[in-house]
Amino acid sequence: xxxxxxxxxxxxxxxxxxxxxxxxxxxxxxxxxxxxxxxxxxxxxxxxxxxxxxxxxxxxxxxxxxxxxxxxxxxxxxxxxxxxxxxxxxxxxxxxxxxxxxxxxxxxxxxxxxxxxxxxxxxxxxxxxxxxxxxxxxxxxxxxxxxxxxxxxxxxxxxxxxxxxxxxxxxxxxxxxxxxxxxxxxxxxxxxxxxxxxxxxxxxxxxxxxxxxxxxxxxxxxxxxxxxxxxxxxxxxxxxxxxxxxxxxxxxxxxxxxxxxxxxxxxxxxxxxxxxxxxxxxxxxxxxxxxxxxxxxxxxxxxxxxxxxxxxxxxxxxxxxxxxxxxxxxxxxxxxxxxxxxxxxxxxxxxxxxxxxxxxxxxxxxxxxxxxxxxxxxxxx
Numbered sequence: 001x002x003x004x005x006x007x008x009x010x011x012x013x014x015x016x017x018x019x020x021x022x023x024x025x026x027x028x029x030x031x032x033x034x035x036x037x038x039x040x041x042x043x044x045x046x047x048x049x050x051x052x053x054x055x056x057x058x059x060x061x062x063x064x065x066x067x068x069x070x071x072x073x074x075x076x077x078x079x080x081x082x083x084x085x086x087x088x089x090x091x092x093x094x095x096x097x098x099x100x101x102x103x104x105x106x107x108x109x110x111x112x113x114x115x116x117x118x119x120x121x122x123x124x125x126x127x128x129x130x131x132x133x134x135x136x137x138x139x140x141x142x143x144x145x146x147x148x149x150x151x152x153x154x155x156x157x158x159x160x161x162x163x164x165x166x167x168x169x170x171x172x173x174x175x176x177x178x179x180x181x182x183x184x185x186x187x188x189x190x191x192x193x194x195x196x197x198x199x200x201x202x203x204x205x206x207x208x209x210x211x212x213x214x215x216x217x218x219x220x221x222x223x224x225x226x227x228x229x230x231x232x233x234x235x236x237x238x239x240x241x242x243x244x245x246x247x248x249x250x251x252x253x254x255x256x257x258x259x260x261x262x263x264x265x266x267x268x269x270x271x272x273x274x275x276x277x278x279x280x281x282x283x284x285x286x287x288x289x290x291x292x293x294x295x296x297x298x299x300x301x302x303x304x305x306x307x308x309x310x311x312x313x314x315x316x317x318x319x320x321x322x323x324x325x326x327x328x329x330x331x332x333x334x335x336x337x338x339x340x341x342x343x344x345x346x347x348x349x350x351x352x353x354x355x356x357x358x359x360x361x362x363x364x365x366x367x368x369x370x371x372x373x374x375x376x377x378x379x380x381x
Contacts, residue, residue, distance in 0.1 A: 003318035004364045008202075008357030009151055009179060009297055010322055014245070015204035015252055015358060022206060022245040033238045034227060047238050050247030057254040058198075059187030060213055066230045067243055070210040071178040071199035075102040075145075077212050077223050077234070078174040078195040082143045083110055084221035086172070090140030091115040096128050097340040098155075099147055100176055104336075107145075120146075125289040126155035126341050134165060143172045148180035148196075152337040152353055154288045154297030156184070163192030172218060178202055178210075182253035183261065183294040194218045200242065204358050205249030209242030264295035267356045267365050271298060274366045278373035285347050287338065296357055301343075301350040302372075305379050310352055313375045319368055322353045 005013070025046060031039025033047050048062070055062040068074045083093065095107055097119045107117045118136045120128050128146055144166050149156050159175055166173035174195035177186060182203040188196060196213040200206055214220055214233070226235035253260065268290075275284065287299040302310055307323035314321055323335070338348040356365075 003320070004368055005320045005359065006354045006356060006368065007320045007322050008360075009353060009355035011201045011207060012204045012357050013359055014206060015249060017252060018205055018245045018248045021248040022241040025241045025244045029240065033240065034229065043238070043240055046240055046244050050243045053247045054211065054250045057250050058213065059189045061216060063231060064188070064214055064216055066212045066214055066233050067238060067246075068210040068212055068234060069208055069239070070201070071100075071176070071197050072102040072210075073223070074178075074197035074199070074210045074212040075100065075174075075176055076106050077220070078197060079103065079106040079110065079143070079145060080223055081220035082172055082174070082195070082218075083113075083115055085219035086142040090138075090142045092118070092138050092141045093143045093145065094118045094120065094133065094136050094141060095145045096120045096122060096147070096157075098122055098126055098150055098152075098337045099145065100151055100178070103145055103147070103176060122155075122340050124341050124343070125292070126150055126153050126337065127289075127292075128157055128162070130158065130161055130165065133162065137165075137169055137171065141169070141171050143174060145174040145176070148175045148177040148186075149183060149294040149297075150337060151179045151297075152335055153299040153341070154179075154293035154295075156180075156292050156294065159191060159193065166194075167192050179294055179297070181250075182257070183264070183296055185257060188213050188215070195220075200246040200249050203249045203253040206242050206245045209239050209246045211246065261295045264356055267360055267362065268295060268298050270362050271354065271356075271365045271369055274369035275372060278370050279376050283373075283376055287341070287343065287347065287351060296355050298354045298356075299338075299351060300354070301347040302352070302376060303346045303350050305350050305376070307349065307351055309379065310350070310372075310375065313379070314352075314368075314371070317371045317375075319371060322355075323351060 029042050031043040033043040051062045051065055111117055120132050122128055146157050146162050148159055163173045172194045175193050176197045178197055178199045181198050194215045199210040222233050224235040285301040334348045
């Protein structure tokens with residue numbers, strides 16, 4: 001039996017062209033990019049080349065990109081960096097109740113340091129209300145952090161409107177775009193955003209490498225201290241192969257964005273259609289707002305069957321899915337995202353996230369739907 005991977009929101013397979021790019025670097029360049037000799041200069045050219053490429057594809061200046069170890073560090077750098085740099089102005093931060101734990105746990109840590117955090121509610125589609133955001137702003141608010149697209153249900157937030165409101169009030173705006181990159185068009189300079197987090201392994205790049213866009217002029221204190229890398233914003237020897245792979249992954253994801261998103265929309269629609277035909281529309285509940293969401297994520301519930309039971313049965317059929325964020329999927333706790341959306345408890349308890357990507361075919365999607373229908377019939381007898 002061939003295994004089927006439907007957990008691309010957790011991590012994606014490395015694209016062959018990305019793997020080749022990284023192999024070329026690992027076997028051909030081993031100098032330290034901070035060294036002044038020829039080997040170091042060769043390494044530096046790779047870092048600079050990847051940064052230039054990513055900046056061109058993301059619509060920003062190369063010096064506005066800071067390479068990190070991943071999305072979690074990028075989120076932490078944004079929150080702690082702004083909090084420390086702006087603490088004389090104020091100690092109030094606004095975020096949403098459905099953020100990734102890289103943001104939520106960072107906010108909790110900041111609260112222990114004397115900062116105040118407002119956690120905005122969301123509507124049943126997982127969307128932040130602009131009126132609630134406007135009401136939460138205070139004279140001492142220094143940062144708003146609202147994710148671009150949610151990693152569990154795929155909901156897209158009104159990023160432009162949020163950013164414009166932040167600009168009007170003279171408040172910095174950070175968005176976690178880890179899931180959004182490769183799913184929607186992103187141009188940093190065309191959006192009213194000051195900081196934006198990215199991660200390579202969500203777009204068929206390597207794990208362990210990310211980036212933070214920092215708009216020119218934005219005050220930010222570094223998290224790590226030691227060397228002078230990344231214009232003194234992030235100390236540490238550069239992950240040379242990872243950076244090269246990240247650059248190639250961004251190039252592939254953005255150059256073929258329309259083709260990529262069209263394919264993802266088709267896979268998601270085919271999955272819903274086949275499952276409806278095989279099990280009936282009343283057999284499941286769709287938690288993802290299909291009209292305003294990332295194309296690769298589909299969160300649905302099978303009331304009466306717990307998430308753990310369904311995942312176990314899927315795994316026995318060699319089908320990989322998830323019950324929520326990869327950071328919490330090993331926990332028996334209900335999803336904080338679905339709780340914030342105020343969905344019925346039986347819907348929360350039975351939620352499964354399917355996420356599509358490179359390598360998935362219509363045949364795999366239809367086969368998965370058929371397997372689920374069989375599982376449902378057996379378990380609901």
